[in-house]
Amino acid sequence: MSDEISILIQDRKTGQRRNLTLNINITGNIEDLTKDVEKLTEIPSDELEVVFCGKKLSKSTIMRDLSLTPATQIMLLRPKFNSHNENGATTAKITTDSSILGSFYVWCKNCDDVKRGKLRVYCQKCSSTSVLVKSEPQNWSDVLKSKRIPAVCEECCTPGLFAEFKFKCLACNDPAAALTHVRGNWQMTECCVCDGKEKVIFDLGCNHITCQFCFRDYLLSQLERFGFVNQPPHGFTIFCPYPGCNRVVQDVHHFHIMGQTSYSEYQRKATERLIAVDDKGVTCPNVSCGQSFFWEPYDDDGRSQCPDCFFSFCRKCFERNCVCQSEDDLTRTTIDATTRRCPKCHVATERNGGCAHIHCTSCGMDWCFKCKTEWKEECQWDHWFN
Amino acid sequence: MSDAATRRLMKELAQLKSEAPEGLLVDNTSTSNDLKQWKIGVVGAEGTLYAGEVFMLQFTFGPQYPFNSPEVMFVGETIPAHPHIYSNGHICLSILSDDWTPALSVQSVCLSILSMLSSSKEKKHPIDDAIYVRTCSKNPSKTRWWFHDDSV
Numbered sequence: 001m002s003d004e005i006s007i008l009i010q011d012r013k014t015g016q017r018r019n020l021t022l023n024i025n026i027t028g029n030i031e032d033l034t035k036d037v038e039k040l041t042e043i044p045s046d047e048l049e050v051v052f053c054g055k056k057l058s059k060s061t062i063m064r065d066l067s068l069t070p071a072t073q074i075m076l077l078r079p080k081f082n083s084h085n086e087n088g089a090t091t092a093k094i095t096t097d098s099s100i101l102g103s104f105y106v107w108c109k110n111c112d113d114v115k116r117g118k119l120r121v122y123c124q125k126c127s128s129t130s131v132l133v134k135s136e137p138q139n140w141s142d143v144l145k146s147k148r149i150p151a152v153c154e155e156c157c158t159p160g161l162f163a164e165f166k167f168k169c170l171a172c173n174d175p176a177a178a179l180t181h182v183r184g185n186w187q188m189t190e191c192c193v194c195d196g197k198e199k200v201i202f203d204l205g206c207n208h209i210t211c212q213f214c215f216r217d218y219l220l221s222q223l224e225r226f227g228f229v230n231q232p233p234h235g236f237t238i239f240c241p242y243p244g245c246n247r248v249v250q251d252v253h254h255f256h257i258m259g260q261t262s263y264s265e266y267q268r269k270a271t272e273r274l275i276a277v278d279d280k281g282v283t284c285p286n287v288s289c290g291q292s293f294f295w296e297p298y299d300d301d302g303r304s305q306c307p308d309c310f311f312s313f314c315r316k317c318f319e320r321n322c323v324c325q326s327e328d329d330l331t332r333t334t335i336d337a338t339t340r341r342c343p344k345c346h347v348a349t350e351r352n353g354g355c356a357h358i359h360c361t362s363c364g365m366d367w368c369f370k371c372k373t374e375w376k377e378e379c380q381w382d383h384w385f386n
Numbered sequence: 387m388s389d390a391a392t393r394r395l396m397k398e399l400a401q402l403k404s405e406a407p408e409g410l411l412v413d414n415t416s417t418s419n420d421l422k423q424w425k426i427g428v429v430g431a432e433g434t435l436y437a438g439e440v441f442m443l444q445f446t447f448g449p450q451y452p453f454n455s456p457e458v459m460f461v462g463e464t465i466p467a468h469p470h471i472y473s474n475g476h477i478c479l480s481i482l483s484d485d486w487t488p489a490l491s492v493q494s495v496c497l498s499i500l501s502m503l504s505s506s507k508e509k510k511h512p513i514d515d516a517i518y519v520r521t522c523s524k525n526p527s528k529t530r531w532w533f534h535d536d537s538v
Binding site for chain 2: 192194210217218221227242353355
């Protein structure tokens with residue numbers, strides 16, 4: 001099996017740079033590659049260091065494990081002196097190239113599915129792939145947040161650089177969003193919903209395992225009755241399905257597994273909820289629109305224009321031609337008289353029966369209708385009914 | 387019933403029969419052929435207000451089970467008098483609606499109800515029993531509960 005790959009040779013001894021296209025055997029290893037290069041360039045193979053994804057690869061790494069595509073470029077470096085410590089870059093002997101291999105999962109928009117992903121490293125400044133990281137990423141934050149991992153770029157040589165990490169779909173090579181809660185089921189643990197032992201599972205960091213199919217159905221059932229709760233900074237999200245576990249999904253990309261239509265519905269409903277609890281939020285009263293937006297507080301005359309359909313209306317009575325002056329604001333009076341506001345999100349809440357323990361459907365707060373504060377032990381015993 | 391729901395219910399039934407927890411009368415469990423409806427006997431725990439009393443719980447499962455909660459109520463001659471149980475058998479328990487999660491099961495629901503019975507201090511129906519029973523829907527899942535205290 002042979003594949004064409006593109007390589008860049010940086011010869012520090014002679015100061016030369018060469019681009020080559022090479023036919024390689026993808027079942028061969030890095031040592032085979034350096035020997036092929038030696039034949040073409042007469043640079044001794046034992047002087048060549050192979051840099052890929054920010055790391056120097058061990059000679060025994062199999063080419064196929066690198067998930068190369070025709071667009072990938074590999075850098076071969078011939079140091080000025082035969083030293084392995086140049087630039088302070090990582091020289092750790094790599095035994096498993098696990099971070100390069102697809103040991104994690106991504107949401108691929110192109111494949112419209114959860115796929116295995118690969119991590120690629122670029123120079124933050126010139127986007128070149130000819131970079132060496134000075135330390136190995138240790139956790140998700142190291143690769144998801146910028147300026148965490150210092151790097152050296154062989155292309156632009158700018159001092160004080162950081163590595164930039166990107167995720168790609170292993171199947172189609174498109175850029176994709178990392179799914180930090182999805183992993184392989186290494187220990188073959190049972191799903192907490194169906195007891196099945198699926199290969200790809202959700203784990204919100206609490207070790208409660210849900211298979212990807214049950215997690216999708218769980219999301220869809222929660223969407224139906226909008227069981228998503230606003231948990232800043234994560235936005236409207238969902239708890240781990242394990243009873244009593246308060247871990248939440250930390251990144252909305254995971255909700256894509258519901259499918260595009262349901263994901264759009266989630267976005268729309270979450271926006272509506274957010275607007276409903278924000279003083280500056282308003283929903284366009286035009287029947288054919290319904291767009292939610294924030295109004296600008298400066299120069300306010302009590303009217304707003306929808307940025308989507310340009311319908312202009314009074315924010316108090318929601319009419320194009322304001323009727324606030326001509327009529328008593330009966331609606332407002334009635335709402336004020338019959339409801340109390342949630343102490344956390346201020347949504348108007350009507351109690352038409354039952355006890356005084358209110359579970360806010362908007363923000364999830366448990367509060368006492370009598371005290372208008374958080375539900376306490378004292379309310380538990382004395383305020384069920386007033 | 388969906389395939390997934392049937393599979394899960396069959397598994398739950400087998401598990402319940404092989405290792406019945408204390409307080410559940412599994413031998414009294416009867417299920418409809420399609421597994422859509424179950425009846426399970428529960429016995430009040432020793433040292434509680436309901437010691438030795440036997441009640442019948444009825445579970446009705448929808449095709450979306452376990453992603454949607456089952457409809458659970460007391461049926462039969464005796465409905466326990468309890469501050470969170472209405473005289474028509476409806477139960478005010480958060481895990482049966484808002485706090486339901488698909489990782490809960492028939493067994494965990496039964497045990498929650500038993501523990502709710504055990505911690506009761508007074509044999510009495512909720513204050514709004516009369517009006518609720520007159521006006522509520524037949525299906526307790528349709529009720530928008532204001533949860534009474536979860537600890538009882």
